[in-house]
Amino acid sequence: MTLLSTVKTKQNDSSGLKRLGMGIMYLILVGVAVFQLYPLLWLFFFSLKGNREIFGQSPFALPEDWLWENYQRVWTVGNMDTYFFNSVFITVTAVVLTLLFASLATFAIMRMKWKFSGIALLFIMVGYMIPIHTALVPLFSMFLRVGLLDNHLSIILVYIAYHLPLTVMILSGFYSQLSREIEEAAIVDGASIHRIFFQITLPMTTPVLSTTMIINMIYNWNEFVFANTFLSSDSLRTLTVGIQSFVGQYLTDWGAIGATLVISIVPVLVAYLFLSNRIVEGVAAGSVKG
Amino acid sequence: MTKKHGFLLFVMAILMATLVACGGNGDEDANGDDTADTNGDDEEVEERVLELSHLWPEGSSPQHHEIVSGIIEEFEADNPGITIETDIYGNEQYRENLSVISAANELPDVGMTWGGGFIEPYAEGEMFTPLDDLVTDDFVPGTVDAFAVDGQTYALPLELNIAPVYYNTEMFEDHGLEAPETLDDLKHIVETLVDNDITPATLGNREPWTGSMWYMYLADRIGGPDVLTEAINREGSFEHDALIEAAAELQELTDMDAFINGFNGLGNDEAKGYFINEQAAMYMMGTWDLPEWTTSEDNPQEFKDKIDYFKFPTVDGGDGDIDSFVGGPGVGLYVSEDSDMQEEAKAFVSHFVQRWGELSVEEAGVIPATAVDTDGMDLPDMYIDVLNDLNEATNLTLYADVQMGQDTEDVHLDMIQALMAGEVTPEEFAENHEEALAQEED
Amino acid sequence: MDKVMSNKWVIFLYLLPATLMIGVLVYIPIAVSGYFGLFDWDGVGAMNFIGLQNYTELLTDSTFWFSARNSFYLALFSTLALVVYLGVALVLSSKVKGRELFRKIYLIPMLLSSVAIAQLWIRVYDPNNGFLNTFLRNIGFDNPPAWLAERDTVLFAIFVAIVWQFAGFYIIIYTAALKGISEELVEAAEIDGASPLQIATRIKVPLISGVIKTTVVLAIVGSLKYFDLIWVMTGGGPNGASEVLASYMYKEAFNRNNFGYGSAIGFALLILALLTTVVIQKITKSKESQ
Known part of the structure; x- marks a missing residue:
C-alpha cells in the first residue's frame, strides 16, 4: 500500500x-x-464435482461432468427449504434486535453524561472476550432448566447477547467521532431525549448501522456451534447445521456440502450488495461530522 | 418523568413480546411438523416415546438411514403404544453433541457410542446401563469386548472393520511388482515406485489414527499380537524392544519416501483422493471403504477394477502372523441409565442389532459385528474375500487410539505425527508413550 | 442541557436490554465455567472439588504456554495486518475511479462461512496439487514446502488464511469510518497543496483514531480466542505445532473429557484477554494525553 x-x-x-x-x-x-x-x-x-474430483485433482480444474444432481440431492434429501427459512428468520430477528439494543446502549454510554459510563462500556466489552466453547455447557444447562432448548428463541437470544459486545464496540468508535452540535441544538429547541435518539442520532449513524448490520448478518447466518448444540429437531435446524448431515461416519459427501454452501451464500450476497449501497447513501445523512 | 418514558417502555415491551412470540412460533413449527415432539413427554398417557439418536443422516448415508427407518417401523408395529423418535446428526456433530448432552445429563433412551477409551467415562459415570444380558453368541468374538468396562458390556457393536492395504494392481504390474508377503518385499516395492517417480502410499496423517494403523501393524508383525495391547493395559511396557523397533521401521519407511509428500498436513479424504485419482499406489484403510472400490458410483469402473487389497506383510524373524488384523467395531448402541423405559429400550437394541446384522452387508455394504451368512447374498467379490479373511483371522487388535484412555490417545496421535516427521527418535517415541500410560494409571 | 443528557432513568432504560442480556447469557456462563474450573470433572461422572489445582497446574503446563504464545503471535500478526486493511480502505476511499465496485468485490470473501474458507485454503496449501505449490513449481521452485505439514510453516500459513478471512470485516469498518469524514475538509487540504498521502496520514487517519483503537482491541481479543480455521485446517497439529488457546481448551474439555481443566483454560483465556485490553487502553490513553 x-x-x-x-x-x-x-x-x-x-x-x-x-x-x-x-x-x-x-x-x-x-x-x-x-x-x-x-x-x-x-x-x-x-459444488458441481464429486469427491474423486474434489480431492487429488487440481483445484483449478473445471468439473468433468457437471453434477447438477448435487443441488437436487441437497434440496430433496437435505431438507434445505426448512433450514433456509429457519436461517432467515433467526438471522433477521437477531440482527434487528442486536442493532437496536446496541444503539440504545451506545447512546447511553457515549452521548449521555454520567459517572460510570466507562464501567458500563467495559462491562459490555468483556462479553466479547469469552471463548464461545467455554460458555456452551453452562448455556445448555440454563436453557434446559427454563425449557428453551430446541427452540429458536434460545438461539436468537444467544446471537443477540454474543454479538452485542462487538456491535457496541464498533458503534462506540463511531459515536466518538460524531459531532454533538445538532444534538445540542435539538436540546435547546426542547426536543425529548428519545426524539433525539430516534430522529437525530440514529439517522446520523446510518453508515455504521449498515456496516454492523452486514457484519451481524454474516456472523449469524454462518454461526454453527450454538445452533448445532441448542437445536436438535430437524425442523428447527439452520443451514450451517444442515450441512453436517452430509458428513458421514466414514464418507463425507463433499459435492453436496459445496452445493449447500453455494445455496447459502446467495441470500447474504444479495443482502450485502443492497446494504453496502446504504453505507454510501448514509453519507448524506451523516455528513455533519469532521 | 415517567410519562415521558412511558412511550419507550411501551416500545420495548412490544419488542420483548414479539421476541417471545417469535420463539413461541418456532415451538409451534416444531410441534406441527413433528407430532411426537419431546413436549409430548409431559402429557403422555398411553403413547410412549422412545428417543433414539444416531449418526446416519439421509444425506451422507442413505442406505444406513433407510435400514434404520425400516427397523424402527418393524419395532413400532410389534410394540403398539411405543413411538420411536429420532434425532439424527452428522458424525462430528454427533460427537460434539454427545459430550454436551451428557454433561447436562440429557441422554436419549438409546444412542450410539464408540468403544474403548471413548466409552469408559460414560460407563464409569453410570450414564450407560450394562447390557450383558443381551450379548448373544451371534457376535464375532472380540467385538463386544471393545464396549466392555470392568467386565461389563455397556453397548452392543454394530459394525466390524479390519484394515487391509488397498493397492492399484495396474501400477504394480507396470513395474513388475506383486503384493508383498514380507516387510522386505514392501520396501522393495517402495524403492521401485520411488525410483519411477510414483508415490508408493498415500496417508492422511493430519488425522493421525491413519498413521497409527501402520505403526500398529509393524508392532504386531514384529512383537506378536499382544505386545501393544499389554503395553496399553499396563501388563507390559511401551519401552518393549518390539515397540521401539516398530517405530524405527515406520521411520525408515518414511525416510524411504514411502508416504506421500506432506502427509502430516493431509486429511484422510484428501489422501484418499490421491489413491482414487491413481496418483499413489497403496492406501491402508478400514474395510468401511469397500464400497469405494466396488459399488461407488462416483468412481469409474475401470478404476475400481484395478483395486485389490493385501494383508499387511510379515516381518522376517518377527512373532506376528499375516492373519492378525488391526481393526475393530465402530459404533455400538447404548441404553441410557436414566431412561424410564429401559426394558423397552433394551428390547429395541436387541431387535436393532439382529435386523442390522441381517440387512447391513447386502443393503449398505457394512460388515456387521454379528456373524454373516453369505448364502444367497449377492455381494461383490471383495466383500466375500474380506468376510473369509475375518473368519480365518487369528487375532484382531483394536485401534490403539481407541484402546487408550483419552489423555494417552492424544499423546499417541501427536507422537505418530512427530515420529513420522522425524522430530522424535523411536526411543523417545516409546518413552513418551510409557510416561503418558504410567501417568494415566495413577 | 446537561439535565436532559444525564437523566438517570433514561440511562437505565437504554442500557437495560443490552446489559441484561449480556449479564444473563454471557456473565453467568463465565462465572459457571470459572466455577467448573475448580473441579476435577470429566463432564460425565461426579465432580470432585479440587480448589485452585487446575489453575496452578496451568501455570506449569508447557502446552498451555505454547498455545498462549501462538495465540499472541496471531494477535500480533492480526494487528499488523490492520495497517494493510487500513491502507486498502484509504485507497478505496480516495478518488479512484470504480472504487465502489472494487470495494464491493473486495469484501465478498467475508460472506463465506468458515467451512468454505477452510476448504479453500486447504486447496491452496495442498502440498502436491495445491494452488500455491503448483504456482511455485511453475516459476521454478522444485521443492516447495508442504505448508500445513511442517512445523516451520504451518503457523504462518494459517495466519495468512486468517488475515485473509478477516480482511473484509476490518475494511468495511474502516470504509464506513472514512465515509464520515467531510469532503470539505479534504478539499481544503487539497487546495493547500497536500498530496493524497499527506491527506491520508495527516487528516483521515487521525480523524478515525477512535475507530482504529476499537479495531486494535477487536483484532487482539479476537485473535486470542480464535478457533475456527485452525481447528479445521490442522486440528492444532502437526504434533501440536499450531495449537492455540481455544483449540487447546476445546481438546481438553471435549476430546479428552477433562472438563474442569478445559473450563480453567477458558477462564484463563478470558483473564488474558481482559489484561491485554486494559494494557491497550492504558497505552492509547497515555499517548492521547501526550
Missing part, C-alpha cells in the same frame, strides 16, 4: 509519471479483485 501511495504522491511531478502510477495502481486493484472474486467461482465448481 505504501508503494501505491508513494506512486501517488509523485503524481504532481509530471503527468507521464502520474499516468504510469495510476496504471500500476489499477493493475494491482484489478489483480486483487480477481483474487477476491475467484473463491466464489472455485466454490461453484466445487
